[in-house]
Amino acid sequence: MSSADITSERDLPPESEASAKGDIAPERDGPRDTGLDDASLHRWLARTWRTPRGIIGALSSVDHKVIARRYLITAFLFLCLGGLNAVVMRIQLSGPQRGLIGPDLYNQLFTMHGVTMMFLFAVPIVQATGIYLVPLMVGTRNIAFPRLNAFSYWVYVSGGLFAWVSFALSMAPDVGWFAYVPLSGPEYAPGKRADVWAQMITYTEVSSLAVAVATIVTVFKQRAPGMSLDKIPLYVWALLVTSFVVVFAMPAVMITSTFLILDRLVGTHIFNPAEGGDALLFQHLFWFFGHPEVYIIFLPATGMVSAIIPAFARRPMFGHLGLVLSLIAVGFLSFGLWVHHMFATGLPKLGASFFTASSMMIAIPNGVQIFCWLATLWDSRPVIRTPLLFVFGFFFIFVIGGLTGVMLASVPLDLQVHDTYFVVAHFHYVLIGGSVFPLLGAAYFWFPKITGRMMSERLGRWHFWLAMVGFNAAFFPMHIVGLWGMPRRVYTYPAELGWGNINFFISAGAVLFFLSFVLFAFNLVHSALRGAPTGDNPWDAGTLEWATSSPPPSYNFARIPIVTNVEPLWAEREALPVATGLRVDVRELVVSTVAEAHPDIREKSATPSIWPLLAAIAVGATFLYSIFTPWAIVWGAAPIAVTLIGWFWPKGDPEDEG
């Protein structure tokens, strides 16, 4: 390790002034960016940080932007597949006793819809957005653990393929995305369908944990000099809190799915009441993950809202500290609510009432966030462009979802609406309103950064209104049909219950909502090819990702910026102060202190490698094999070990030897 040698036009903290050049042995040192002019600096960095050419090169990439783009496109494809599932289900439900599909396919469809939207779309896409934006926003050159990040993508893809190939073979899980035992247990779910559920969860959780770890370390240790805790953008805070929630919540579901597969494959009786096991234990474990999961999807979206609003309101966020504290409070409280998914299981009344109170309580920090966003907009008279339109849509829809959430928190009220279409309406208002609308806004907002072109504003407005009308037409009436007594997860219903007309209306809305995504996809492709070219900062926003070119170069920033304000680009209108002293012939980035972000050391960043892909293939094959026999763990250990040895093979750097 060598101590930092960072200089700039600005006053720097004394320790960087004090760092003597003498302590770095000259023979180990290469050329630095200090004395280079812009053109030669660019040449050096482009050569050092580029993704190698060719197929092998592409598969070896560890550039966070490349990985994130792949994640975003893959997750969008899964969204389309999950949406098609939903359209087929809605056609089946558009009238009573329709015979388009039978129960066997319907049950696979709604399970795949849930699994795809939760595990293959929502969580990956919010994490992918973070993979792209967090390193740019904190002003560093790559995400921490870039190879782990690449590995996470390959594991995610193999999990998604695994699930969808199973669906094509008609062996997709048909026990719901929650897969309650005993229905998913060995006795009532013969065949491999429930095993596919259990192992698919494991794939996606491994990848999601890997991204969470990389994100946490990037935020804690790689922030640009000067970006102390109070200057971290709200979006980055949201991703940080989310990543911690991932780290604590995901192991619960991995335990759940592993216990399930043990019961199914090894013959344990963990969930079998006849042998002293407990069926309800599954639900506690599952929802201990399942409720935080909602916030894993929602919190990053609040970060997007917190990034879009200041840019259009043209002022820093009102109540920045309040928003940060709310995020952290929501992160903690999200672990104390899981029982409100289980009110109908007949838990002791006193215990259930405690969870009414805790579920109500989480509305307070969420309320604080909403009030602060509104207060930011109040006297700002914003210019309304598509990203802001989607934020308005978020308010319109998410607030309804939040308020019906308050209704569900009440134990007695929940007993009437639990597992009915009212709940279906509620969580689509929360998840689509709270996460998909901000994501769509974010797509319009950051698209110019990713591609260097603007998205069509005209198509964007059409898209927004089509989505708004389609969404509300599809999901609002579900509240009503749920109160009329229609349960969830039914493949058909009798005509005499009078649900036919309203279901037809819902299905028409669902088709409209689906079409809005077709329009969006067209806009994405059209704008990527023909959109108006744009500069670095088309919205005149204040955070660091807008300081670099659009699209950003492989090394993100030619010189590492120094941060003086929570909106650094607004504070430094002429030119950002920069830190210099990093080597240009090897991949180096600044590691800074956690609280104050003092530049601490120069650290190497991993080079491209094919081993993460090979490791992911070995891991994926092991998981796949393990739905057939527990011995897969033993046989799979050898190839995994080989790939990990290849991955971590010493490079012979003096740093590694020390």
Next chain:
Amino acid sequence: MNRFAPIALVATIALFLQGCAGWQSALDPKGPAASELAWLIWFFTGLCAAVWVLVMIALALPLMMRPRARVEPLVIDADADNRKLRVVLTAVGLTVVILVGLTLLSFFANRTLAAIGSHAALTIRVTGHQWWWEVRYEDATPSHILTTANEIHIPAGEPVRLLLTSTDVIHSFWVPSLSGKLDLIPGRMNVLDIKADKPGVYRGQCAEFCGAQHANMGTFIIAEPREKFDAWWNDQLEPAAAPMSDEAKTGENLFLKRPCVMCHKIGGTPAGGTVAPDLTHIASRQTLAAGTLTMSRGNLAAWIADPQGVKPGSHMPVVDLNGDELNAIVAYLEGLK
């Protein structure tokens, strides 16, 4: 915000009125528990709607104002922000007050619900099966214990205690016009107290996903005046009616020789299977296959001839019968009033 909102609203209200006559609706309460819950639902809905409207007004305000010249974004009017802070704190305070109020309201509603069944004289054990309900009327006298399926007769105006459990997967018992739902969990026993104010038929169905035929797992609560209920119970304790016609006698013989007898019970005959619904008085029920078909000669024949077509995935197997045999069995079952 949404310029189509009025149209959507009108359409929704029209749909709403159209479907209001439901007999399986939480908004159409027919018992004390459901009435308390319907009141709670309307109160929460009203309050939440008011909050939503306020938030939307707060959102719409800045859009109404004229755009002003762009200023340097970091120059902030401190007085304006102090005013905002006061408004935000007030809003947060109001949120806390509303949430505490709703929490207390929900506690008290729960107490009211718990009090409904405190004097229940009648206990019925409901066991969930894939995909039907076994209903057993408990009584101190063993010969008065009655087992039937799918349709639950209760005396109107009296609280009834249901003991809920399951022998296979988790189900949930839900008759929205009478009360909220409660799960039937293998290895556990849940207690649900219900009461119907007036005689009537109230439909319910399984509310926890339980496999292929979750959608066709209906149940009926049939509330009757006390004397009618007692008479029904006595009738049901009788053994099955002897077949009257030759065809029905043939049907009885076929029933006892074919696989039917392996799963079904018919009181007064050697048929004693317990894994499928008790058929002793099947013709006295209003529906077949847990509310899937109405009771009729044609539907009985359809269900026996093609159970996998009527209810795909159901555990009722296809029994190989020719036309005459089918007719005979149907004639026999039809006589089991």
